[in-house]
Amino acid sequence: MNTASGSPELIDKFVEFLKSKKLRKTPERFALLEYIATVPGHFTLDMMQQHADESGFHVSRATIYNTVNLLVEARMLRRHDIEGLPTQYELASTPPHSHLICTTCHKLKEVRDKYFIAFMNTRKYNAFNTQYYSHYVFGTCSTCARKRKRNAVTTKKK
Amino acid sequence: MNTASGSPELIDKFVEFLKSKKLRKTPERFALLEYIATVPGHFTLDMMQQHADESGFHVSRATIYNTVNLLVEARMLRRHDIEGLPTQYELASTPPHSHLICTTCHKLKEVRDKYFIAFMNTRKYNAFNTQYYSHYVFGTCSTCARKRKRNAVTTKKK
DNA sequence: TTTACTGCAAATATTTTGCAATATC
DNA sequence: GATATTGCAAAATATTTGCAGTAAA
Numbered sequence: 001m002n003t004a005s006g007s008p009e010l011i012d013k014f015v016e017f018l019k020s021k022k023l024r025k026t027p028e029r030f031a032l033l034e035y036i037a038t039v040p041g042h043f044t045l046d047m048m049q050q051h052a053d054e055s056g057f058h059v060s061r062a063t064i065y066n067t068v069n070l071l072v073e074a075r076m077l078r079r080h081d082i083e084g085l086p087t088q089y090e091l092a093s094t095p096p097h098s099h100l101i102c103t104t105c106h107k108l109k110e111v112r113d114k115y116f117i118a119f120m121n122t123r124k125y126n127a128f129n130t131q132y133y134s135h136y137v138f139g140t141c142s143t144c145a146r147k148r149k150r151n152a153v154t155t156k157k158k
Numbered sequence: 159m160n161t162a163s164g165s166p167e168l169i170d171k172f173v174e175f176l177k178s179k180k181l182r183k184t185p186e187r188f189a190l191l192e193y194i195a196t197v198p199g200h201f202t203l204d205m206m207q208q209h210a211d212e213s214g215f216h217v218s219r220a221t222i223y224n225t226v227n228l229l230v231e232a233r234m235l236r237r238h239d240i241e242g243l244p245t246q247y248e249l250a251s252t253p254p255h256s257h258l259i260c261t262t263c264h265k266l267k268e269v270r271d272k273y274f275i276a277f278m279n280t281r282k283y284n285a286f287n288t289q290y291y292s293h294y295v296f297g298t299c300s301t302c303a304r305k306r307k308r309n310a311v312t313t314k315k316k
Numbered sequence: 317t318t319t320a321c322t323g324c325a326a327a328t329a330t331t332t333t334g335c336a337a338t339a340t341c
Numbered sequence: 342g343a344t345a346t347t348g349c350a351a352a353a354t355a356t357t358t359g360c361a362g363t364a365a366a
Contacts, residue, residue, distance in 0.1 A: 022345090024340050024344095024345055024346065025340080026339080026340075027339095028346085045330095045331095059347090059348095060347065061331090061348090062331090062332080063346080065331065066332095066346080066347085081239035081240065082239065083237050086330090087330085098283075102286075103289060109286075111283060113281065115281070116281060119274075119277050123295075125258055125269060125271075125295065125297075127300035128267075128297050128298070128299060128300065129299075129303055130296075130297040131296050132296055132297075133293065133295045134292075134293075134294045134296070135291065135293055135294075136292045136293075137281075137286070137288055138288075138291065138292070139283075139287045140286070140287040141285070141286055142286065145285075145287055181320075181321090182320055182365050182366075183365075184322080184364085184365075203356095217322085218322065218324070219323090219324095220322075220323065220324080220356090220357080221321080221322055221323075223355095223357075224321080224322085244355090245355085
């Protein structure tokens with residue numbers, strides 16, 4: 001069965017990968033792929049499970065892990081282990097971007113820094129064959145900066 | 159007690175942090191700091207524990223976690239969660255660098271890309287107050303590339 | 317003397333694995 | 342029909358927490 005009807009390129013790529021590894025095309029795998037194809041940015045395992053359950057097709061945690069690991073191996077999915085956040089995944093086909101991470105509230109924001117992207121396209125590391133990169137910028141987001149300032153003022157007033 | 163005699167700046171910074179938070183200067187904390195000060199690159203919690211045990215001063219896992227978390231909060235230590243590797247730590251005072259990570263053997267290599275560093279110094283993200291960044295470049299290292307090529311040749315010969 | 321810290325063990329969280337039943341090929 | 346996959350539960354791993362004894366201030 002194939003339920004991921006909305007994303008032919010992803011399906012084709014996954015099918016090809018499964019064939020090459022002599023793995024099976026199970027409904028669970030395609031149901032999860034369908035969800036992945038619809039999410040614009042990052043998502044977690046919990047989100048995948050929740051979506052599957054909500055759409056009336058329960059998929060076990062073990063199978064979700066299995067599928068996600070296959071998709072990572074197939075280079076269709078990328079994994080982000082970021083301190084303070086549950087493991088995040090995103091489609092490898094997402095255009096390159098940087099991640100701004102607030103060290104106070106741990107919120108994550110994607111930004112397209114076109115100068116950075118262009119610059120990175122010029123970088124080569126001698127004997128290393130680059131596939132992709134992850135860029136995390138840590139700092140304080142405007143909301144947390146505002147809160148901190150407010151608290152500082154309050155303290156002074158005392 | 160203060161055993162981290164070899165790194166006065168680090169000690170001072172940690173002491174100041176502990177004071178500001180009304181925390182105590184325990185021998186365990188300084189013993190771990192001393193180790194950290196001597197490691198050139200990345201290290202893991204296991205390495206810290208092993209070193210402590212070898213030097214005859216056992217420190218419990220809970221205390222190591224506690225200390226490491228304090229040092230991260232004090233911005234003296236940075237944490238790297240990299241897929242396929244145990245959580246890595248490194249001194250925040252280490253000069254900026256990029257990480258090359260082989261997606262096959264999971265080996266990590268630090269490189270100083272001075273053009274990248276210079277470029278990053280020009281980047282600003284509007285309402286975001288940048289503290290530091292992490293740059294991970296994923297790909298195939300020369301060793302794994304060679305192995306793959308060799309296997310391909312072997313397969314052809316059959 | 318007050319109370320934060322340590323060590324240990326238990327608790328929690330996350331991911332992997334073993335196995336019987338099932339479904340793909 | 343052969344065997345890969347699923348779901349569940351148990352195991353393995355990583356980190357945090359509760360608590361009683363200890364030590365820093």
